Amino acid sequence: MKIAVLGAGAIGAFVGAALHRGGADVHLVARGPHLQAIRERGVSVLSPRGDFTAHPHATDDPAEIGPVDVVFLGLKAHSYASSGPLIEPLLGDHTAVVAGQNGIPWWYFHRLTGPYEGRRIEAVDPDGATSKVLAPERAVGCVVYPATVIESPGVIRHLEGTRFSIGEPGGEISQRCTDLSDAMIAGGLKCPVEPNLRDDIWIKLMGNVAFNPISALTRATMVDICRHAPSRRLVAELMEETLDIAARVGSTPDISIERRLRGAEGVGDHKTSMLQDLEAGKQLELDAIVTAVVEMADITGAEAPRLRAIAAATELLARSTGTD
Missing domain, CATH: 1.10.1040.10 (N-(1-d-carboxylethyl)-l-norvaline Dehydrogenase; domain 2)
Known part of the structure; x- marks a missing residue:
């Protein structure tokens, strides 16, 4: 499975390092001293569950990576609508987008049976700007439970938690979810696929x-x-x-x-x-x-x-x- 982590900060680099440790083909998109440190020394994870270092490919140019199976978004939600130039080179016909964000996602009412199905939430999808960049059909929901911080460039301090719950907006247990779950588990993380995410x-x-x-x-x-x-x-x-x-x-x-x-x-x-x-x-x-x-x-x-x-x-x- 080819996975790009767009925004390899505290959570993104932690996920990327774990996935790489589990055998996935991982590419981190980062910048500045953090990127330089990852290129030189890899991602070091300091964790109560055991320290480890991973050496995934890292770049500031997504065009070097090309289309992937999964894009894991480690960006803050307010930057999604402007992330088009970064994410477009990573998208193939069937690329899934997994947003490791806090709060209400832009896709919340997508395929939600009931009176609000298809409703747009302006706070997270102003005038549909986020959906234009990140089509809801690509979205796999994700709830991030771990707490991590960047201790220094290239060094992630894992404080607690390993669970990343994922799920389809429509509630089905899809192949893309089970494949991602398997890759996360292989990297030492918990990743249940939830029908009611x-x-x-x-x-x-x-x-x-x-x-x-x-x-x-x-x-x-x-x-x-x-x-x-x-x-x-x-x-x-x-x-x-x-x-x-x-x-x-x-x-x-x-x-x-x-x-x-x-x-x-x-x-x-x-x-x-x-x-x-x-x-x-x-x-x-x-x-x-x-x-x-x-x-x-x-x-x-x-x-x-x-x-x-x-x-x-x-x-x-x-x-x-x-x-x-």
Whole structure:
């Protein structure tokens, strides 16, 4: 299986190294000192499960790679619509696109039976710009559970988790999903093929939509938020509103709010990705994690007052700090 990782950052390089270790034909698209280090020394993964180094091909020019079986997107969701020049050389007639993103994906209503089938979510697919670059028919959904950071160029620190849940928007167990799952498992990762992947999306989003903006607004870590009674209560209320929206579009994630809170508290003094981006002066992932959820509340008629308040405050934060 020939796989390109477009955006070989913390998660992308981790996935690429694991896939290469498992025998896949892997090509990383990276840039700057990170690319130079990978070319010279490979990708070093430092992990509680065991350190290893992989030496996949790495480039900043996707045209060197050509069409592949699978493109794994390690880019932030807000850059998808402008990624055309990078992704087009990688696309063949049957290339699948696997987006390892947080939040609501641009393909969410593609092949979702019910009153919203085919609906476009403007927050993640403005005027259809993302779908023009990444046709929903190519999409294989992916929910990323591992936590990783770039410790230094070419060096990935794997903190926890090995699960990448994948699934077709239509719910079938396709050959392209089972082939990718096999390749991921061969590399030492967990990769279940889920017939109801949207439930997994909402389970992760329950945490992201609450902890990410609160951490950015307060500069608090996840454990700080959980152990402060008023903020813990606010997180629970945000999760309740999120589950209400999920139910309105046909998803019923099988997890309790208290269990989700305990899991987040167990992560410890971890800064969310949104807080890390804020401190680094990078654009915040608001569109997919927060704005799209509020838009789905509008679509379904959900009130979601706390989500709307958090969205307004975080959007103002991004505007005032230049991270919008």
